[in-house]
Amino acid sequence: MAEWYELTNADAVATPALAVYPDRVQRNLARLVASIDDVARLRPHIKTHKSPDALHLTLAAGITKFKCATIAEAELLGQGQAPDALLAYQPVGPNAARFVALMQRYPATLFSCLVDNPQAASQLASLGAAAGLTVRVFLDLNVGMNRSGIAPEAAFELYQHCAALPHLTIMGLHAYDGHIHDEDLATRTARCHAAFAPVEALGAQLRTAGFEPVIVAGGTPTFPVHAARPGVECSPGTFIYWDGGYGRAFAEQAFEPAALVLSRVVSLPTATTLCLDIGHKAVASESPLDKRVTFLNAPELRPIGHSEEHLVVEAGPGHGYQPGDLLYGLPHHICPTVALHESALTVENHHVTGAWPTVARRRTLTI
Numbered sequence: 001m002a003e004w005y006e007l008t009n010a011d012a013v014a015t016p017a018l019a020v021y022p023d024r025v026q027r028n029l030a031r032l033v034a035s036i037d038d039v040a041r042l043r044p045h046i047k048t049h050k051s052p053d054a055l056h057l058t059l060a061a062g063i064t065k066f067k068c069a070t071i072a073e074a075e076l077l078g079q080g081q082a083p084d085a086l087l088a089y090q091p092v093g094p095n096a097a098r099f100v101a102l103m104q105r106y107p108a109t110l111f112s113c114l115v116d117n118p119q120a121a122s123q124l125a126s127l128g129a130a131a132g133l134t135v136r137v138f139l140d141l142n143v144g145m146n147r148s149g150i151a152p153e154a155a156f157e158l159y160q161h162c163a164a165l166p167h168l169t170i171m172g173l174h175a176y177d178g179h180i181h182d183e184d185l186a187t188r189t190a191r192c193h194a195a196f197a198p199v200e201a202l203g204a205q206l207r208t209a210g211f212e213p214v215i216v217a218g219g220t221p222t223f224p225v226h227a228a229r230p231g232v233e234c235s236p237g238t239f240i241y242w243d244g245g246y247g248r249a250f251a252e253q254a255f256e257p258a259a260l261v262l263s264r265v266v267s268l269p270t271a272t273t274l275c276l277d278i279g280h281k282a283v284a285s286e287s288p289l290d291k292r293v294t295f296l297n298a299p300e301l302r303p304i305g306h307s308e309e310h311l312v313v314e315a316g317p318g319h320g321y322q323p324g325d326l327l328y329g330l331p332h333h334i335c336p337t338v339a340l341h342e343s344a345l346t347v348e349n350h351h352v353t354g355a356w357p358t359v360a361r362r363r364t365l366t367i
Helices: 022-034 050-061 072-080 094-105 119-130 156-164 187-210 221-229 246-247 336-337
Strands: 018-020 064-069 084-085 110-115 135-141 168-175 214-217 258-266 274-275 293-294 302-306 311-314 326-331 344-350 349-356
Touching: 050 072, 050 349, 064 187, 072 084, 072 214, 094 110, 094 119, 110 119, 110 246, 119 135, 119 156, 119 168, 135 156, 135 187, 135 221, 156 168, 156 187, 168 187, 187 214, 187 221, 214 258, 258 336, 302 349
Parallel strands: 018 344, 064 084, 084 110, 110 135, 135 168, 168 214
Antiparallel strands: 018 258, 258 274, 258 326, 274 311, 293 326, 302 311, 344 349
C-alpha cells in the first residue's frame, strides 16, 4: 500500500512544488474544534495558509473568528466573509489608512487591530472620525517576547486612554507568548502560566473599573494551556498544515502533516551526494541547515549545502538515487515555506487534483 503522501501522477508535477492534502487539513480542523470546550473561543491565525480554500474549510468547521498578520491577509478574510478578523499588528502610517479602508470595503467582517501606544491609537481614532467609522482595537501586551506590546503592569492607563477616544472602541487584550516553546509540556505550562499572570491581574483590574475585556492569548505551542483557561480566546496557526519542527517539539498535540514540499534529484555531484531542486526559494531557510526539511521517503539524507535553487545532501556510498527521483519533503517551518509558493497543489487519493492559490502571500490585494 502506498504511503499517505505518495502521488500516482507524479510525472505530471513540476518541482519544486508545495502540495496540500485537504483530507488531512479537515482532520486537523476537526481535532482543533474537539480540543476546546467552545468553538467560539477559537481564533486561529491564517498566516500559515494564506489561502481562501483553507479559510473556506475553516469556516465550514464552525470557526468564525480569525487572526492575521498583514493587511492582505485581513483583506482575504474580508473577501471570504469571515465574521470576525483581528489584525495582530499595530497599523501605523499608510497602513493605518489602509486598515480603515478595509473596514469600509468589507462591512460584513468585524475588523479589529492592535495598539500599544497612544499615538497609534489617536491616529486610528482620527482616521475613523474622517471615515465616519468606529475603529475596534485590542491592547497589545508584551508578556516576554519583547517584540511589540506594552508591559501589562503599565497598560491600565493606555486602556483608559483608548476607551476615552471618540471613534475608537477598545475590545480587550492581546497576549502573544511566542517565546515559550519548551518541548517539555510541564515546563511550557509553568512558563505560560507565569507569563499570563500579569494579564490576568490586568483583566481583573479592568473589570473592577467597569470594563469587560476580551482576552486573546497564545499561539500553537501554548494552545493546550490556554485552551484549558476558561474564557480566553486561543490563536493557534500552524495546526492546519503542521510541520516537522512542531511535530517533534509538541508531541502532545495530535495534528498531522498536511503540506509537503516536493523535490527531485537533479544532479549527482559526487559518488555520495545528491543535488536537489529545493533551494531557499522553495523551503524556509531561517533555521540551521539540519532543521529545514526532512524527506519522508528518504529520511537518511543529510543536508550539507543550501543555496537559492539547490539543496545538496549526503546520501552515502552505494545510495541508488538517480536524477529525476521524487522526494517528499516535510518542512521544519511551514508558515514561511507556504509564503514562497504562489499556489499549493491539492492531493486527494494520491492524485493531484487542482491547486489552492496562496493569495495573501502578496503584501497588497486591492487595498
